[in-house]
Every structure is written in structure tokens, then in C-alpha cells.
Amino acid sequence: MIGYALKRLALSAAVVALVVAALFVMIYAVPGDPVRVALGPRASEALIAELRERMGLDSPIWMQIGLFYWSLFQGDLGRDVISGEPVLRIIMAQLPDTMRLIAGAMVVAIVPGVALGVLSATHRGSLLDRLTSLFSVSVMAVPSFLIAIYLLLVFSIQLGWFPAIGAGRGGFDTLWRLVLPSLALGLAWIGYTARILRASVLEVMGESHVRTARAFGLSQQKIMYDYVLRIAILPTITILGIGFGQMLSGAVFAEIVFGRPGIGKLVYDAIIARNYPIITGAVLVTTVFFVLVNLVADLLIAWLDPRVRHGLSS
């Protein structure tokens, strides 16, 4: 198990390194002069040349990537070309808001998703099952940004129950402002979670160890929680690990529509302004998070599923 964990960790580090290199090549292939965009029309040629040098844009790309990795080993992600602030400080200031948003969306996806998935499976073929299927397909089909706009129109503007913009000032205010964006980001994932869990529960319920448990006369509740869900939940964990990445990219629209701060909006603005240090720094941090979440999901599955555990030890 430890060997497996170390192997996965090394693979994760390689993925992050490759992503950063690919990102460098991609952003420098995009036309447009970042220095002119940053400085605007009133900048003199001398000023443009100075900033180009300060951004390291006068070196060949391979040297820029090398310098980036070297700085990275020293814990330095560079400085924002516009404000001069350290990139790491800017990113770390934005990260908590995005993480809160994703955590909220995960809660929205998991709690009703798991409940609906289990109910659908246990009431297979019933009206409830059909309604759950209809709901799941509907929320998966409707684009999240459309859901976001309707949530705003109904709950903020018509009813006035929730604020429309901002991330709040801490405590209850922050939680309150998290409700609508979390719903917008997580709603589609209720459908995914419910559909996958339903299929998984039905599959496990037909397995021999569950039939044996029934034959012994164990209660339905005990069978469901101790024998079925423990195995059936595994594909859902994998899917939610991937969902984390989807939600990270989805955070861009949620942060823009709800006027929230966060990494998504930070990267979006940085791309428009050709602010390379911010782009590379933010993508690096989010990639690390995505890879780590999937690593944890894989290790969790290995730990929860005796078949995987035995496979690894053998």
C-alpha cells in the first residue's frame, strides 16, 4: 500500500511538471504582446523594453521554463507584472474563496445525490425512480451558467432571499453568499452522483455476499449501509475526484456571474491582460490541487475496496 502511494505520488509530480511545461508553450504561442497590453498606449518604447526584460520575455522560451522551475524550487512563483505583488501571495489570497465554493458545490452534489441514488435503487421502477431519473437528466442537460442566472433572478432579485454578489465578510455572511453559487456549480453533479450510485447499488445488490446476508435475515438497513454502500460508493468517489477538476474550471463562470473573488476569475483576468506570472502560478496551484484530490480518491478506493487492497499486496 505504501509502495503504491509513493508510486502514485511520483506520477502526480510528473503530471504537474508536464502541465506547467505545456502551459508555457501554449501561452507563449498565443499572439499579442503582453507588455503592450499591460502598459497601455501611453507607454514609451523604453518603458516597454524595461518591462519586457523584467518579465523575462527577452529570453528564449526554454530558458524561461528553466528559470520558472528553478524559482519554483525556491518557493518563488514570480511577481505580478501589473501590481508587482508576489504571485504566490495573490494566489493564496484567492484560493480560500474558490475552495469554499467547491466545497459547497461538493456538499450540494453529494448529499442529495447520494440520497437520490440510493432511493432510486431501492425503489427501482417506482414513480420516485422515474422522477429521480428525469431530474438527473434535466440538471445534467441544463448549462450551469443558465442555472446560475435563474437562481439569481429568482432568489436574489425577485425574492430577495440571498445577496447577488460578493463573498461575504466571514461567518454566516460568507455561508449565506455561498448558497447560490454552490447550487449553480453543484446542481448538475447531483444528477451524475445519483445516476452512478443507482447503477452501482443495483449491481452490488445482486452480488452473492449481499444475497447471503439477506439469507441470514439481516435487516435491510444493515445490508444497505454495511454491505452495499461501502462497495457501491467507490465509483462515485472516482467520479467526484474528476468532478473536482470540472468544478475548478466551472468556478470561472460562478465567480464572474456572482461577482465573487477566486482563482477562476483571477486566471480569466490574467489571460485577458496577458499576465503570464499569474497564469502560470494559478494553473500550477490548481493543477497540484486537482492531482492531489485524485491521488487521495485513488488511495481511498484502494483502502476501502478489499479487492484492490489484495491486488496491490499480491
Added chain:
Amino acid sequence: MTTFPFELNRRRVLGGLAAGAAGLALPAHRALAQVEGDGGRLRARLYADISNLDPAFWTSASDALVIECLFAFSMQFETGTESFDTVPLAFKRVEQIDDTHVEFELNEGIAYSGDYGEMTAEDAKFSWERIADPETKSPYADDWAQLDHVDVTGRYTGTIVLKAPFAPLFTSTLPGVSGVILPRAAIEAAGGRFSTEPPVYSGPYRIREWQPRTRLVLERNPDFTLYEVEFDEIELIPIEDPKTAELGFEAGDLDHAQTSISSIGRYQGSPPRDASFDQFTGLNYNWLGMNEENEVFKDQRVRRAIQHGISREAVVDAAYLGSAKPSAGIIAPGLVGHREANLYDHDPARAIELLAEAGVSGLTVSLAIQQTTEDLAAAQVIQALLAEIGVTVRIDQYESGTYWSLGVEAAGDQWRDLQLFLFSFTMQPDPSWATVWFTPEQVGVWNWQRFNNEEFGRLHREASAEMDPVRRAPIYVRMQEIMEESGDFVFLTFEPVATLTAPGIRAAMRPDGTPILSRFGRG
């Protein structure tokens, strides 16, 4: 049949629906209190977060809005007027002695925060010469382009000595950010420059809290005495997307916000929350440019045909949904040199004649635009109009970063392929800031038409040195005529600016729709 701890049945569903309906029927309460019940706080939208508050290095309109709250300007634009009139602020008196000498006297007792004492003429000398000094590398050195030096003649008095007459001094330099006066000791203590943490305050507000990209809270500066401010706090929320700002305003989260252009029509008829809706003509000027060095457009008759082929009214109506008027130049209403009439208007028959004279048929051209709703709508109308005179237009959309390098020689050879393009510039409230980009020196930099006219360049220099507005105005009108005569330009419009202000709030706006937040009040 399986059972589950939570049993769902018709009775439960009906009960849940009834509870939900009762909840919806409850009276709505706004998520955030209005300003009246909010301790005197004004909540407004910033277009973007602050990034640099140093008067020598500010980077955006948002920075400028905040700088106006934090530092006492030498002069300030009046609000609620149709022209850009100014009033002295830190200045007690300012007087033009001759073409190159301007005497000034500061108000006594303008306090700096911390241990920096009061504002003196020495501070003025330091601040203005700092921006003008090439060593500082300020992007705003041009604001003080003609500054020779400042003579300090007393604790509060001094003389600005210019190398040559410089009209923008009174219209954009002194009333703008470049006129801000800061103490040398504070700047030196900050290491020669600062960004988002001002080492000193002298304006009506100071920063109480800044959460990057989330909010900036300003609190009343108790030491400020130049005018009375009505709000204890100003909370500024950075929202780039105007639609998000509109929703925030409608939900009661903002007291003041600029709207999107596409919403102007909707809000004109019925502003939300009994708000005040105000519309202004911005300083942003838009035009259709033609690259006269591109093979297709070398013949002036072809360019003139394009000018005659375009109905500016139709283009502006489509792009701005009826909320803007066609323009006859690049200098906005309210400024010296604003022009009322065009020389070459929509005349498809004449356009077809000109193309025939030039021996051109079956012409296909590209039109470069940015990825905005307004540009796309305008481009589609231009495409349809030019099709009527036998010119096929291919619309090429670019994201902003790419677009802004299309006509720049330093960015490569792509400028050679540039044909038609939709362009928009913003400016400070002096006509010289509109014309400066079209001088011969700007060919291949920001003059993408490659319009190269010696007379225009000479007039630009003359007008910048002409201190009498009455003599200055016809020079700028003539310059815009020269631009149009060249065939390189189809002047389109000045971008409309619209704002929403909550009931109980009195907005203080410049003629171009720029808010002066520290002057906002109740009423």
C-alpha cells in the same frame, strides 16, 4: 419489497410542497440593508480591482477613481455640468502669468496623515518634477511634457515654469492624477514608489480595509477639511462584468453602478428599485479605420467609397441599440474642438461611382474587430451596407490581447494585411489626448491607418500650445476635417455611459459619466 428509513409518500410530498409555497409567499427582505440603515456607507462598483495608487504609476480608471478619494487634487472637475469645468481644490489660487509661467498658491493647513505635516509648495515641486523626470520612468511623463521646473517662492506659493506653452496643463494635468501633490519624505520612506499601500493620505478618505479582488473599504479622513463628505465609508466592489453589477444593483447589494450598453434601453424606461438612471456621453471615441498602405486601400477613391458606403446612423443604432448618436469626429461634446458635422456621409450611388472610377470591382476586404457584442453588431451592419455597393466584407474577430497588436509594427508584419478595423480609444478631457495618436510619429504604433499628414502633426503641436480656447477650437475642428478628407476614417460615435443610483443617494458625476465618489451625498 424493500423499505427505507425515510419513506417518501404522497402525503409527505404534498406537505413539502405546501411548506415551500408558504415560504415563497413570505414577504421578501433585502439581503443587505440600504444605505440609510447602514451607518452611512456608500457601496459602489469598481470596474476592476486597484493595482497601483501611485500618481506616477497608476494603471486603470479604477485606480484613478480611488486616488481621487485618497489624495487632495490640485484642481477637481465640477460635477453635474455639461462641459469639463474645473475648480481649485488644494490650490487656493492658480494664475497664468504668461505663456510659460503659472503661479499657484496652496490652501494652508492641508494635513497629511502620519508625521508628514501639511502640504507645501516644496511638495508640489517634488511631486510634479518626479513625474516629469525621465529617471522616474512614469508612463504619465507626457502630462508634464513641457515642465521645465517649479520655483518655490514661499511656504505655500510657487511658479510652474514651462519650456513652451502647454494647454492641457489646466484641462487634464492639474485636474487629473498627475496634479496630485505628495510629500517627498513619504515617497522616499516607501522606497521611491508605492503600489496599493499608500504611505500617506491627504484626501477625503483613507483605506480601512482591502481584500484583493473582493472589496476595498474607505473610511472618512477626519483631517480633510477642503469640503464636507457625507458618507462615513465607501465600499468599492470590483466587478468587471457590467451584467453582474446590474444584478447586484437590482438585488440591493450596490448603491451605484455603471450599466452595460445593452441594458440602457431597458433601464431608461423603468429603472429598478426606484433608482435614478442617468446617461452620459463618454470620452471613448469609436471609428472605422482603413490602412491606407494596404494594397487595396492605396487609392483614396476606394477609401472614399467605403466612407460613402456606410450609414453611420445604422451602424451606431445596431451596435448601441439606439442609445448613442453618430459622431463627426474624435473630440467628445463638452470639450474644445468638438465637431458637429461630417464631410462625407452615406451615399451609395456616389460610392459605386468612385469604385468604378478606381477600376475596382468584386472587392473583398477583411474587417478586424474585438470579441464584443457592440463590435460584432456594428461589423454585421457594415458588412450588409458595403455589400450594397459591391464590396464583400469578411469579419475577423480577435480577443483583445491579439487585437491590440494587429497594427503595431514592432509586433511583426501583420500590419501589412490589416485592411478595415473597428477601433476605440479613451482619453483624458483635453482634445490633444484625442489627436496625439494620429500624428506622423504614431504611424505603426497607434496610428494603424498609417495616416501620415504633416499639416495634422503641425496643427497638433500648435493646438497643444494655444492657451486661448476660442482660438484653439477651430484648429481641432480643422484637424478632424483633415482626418476625414484623408479617407482613412469613418467616425462612428462616442460610447454612451449609463449609471444607476439607489434612491436616497445623490450621485456626483463628470460630464463623461465618471463618478467622483467623495462628492456623492444624500438626497
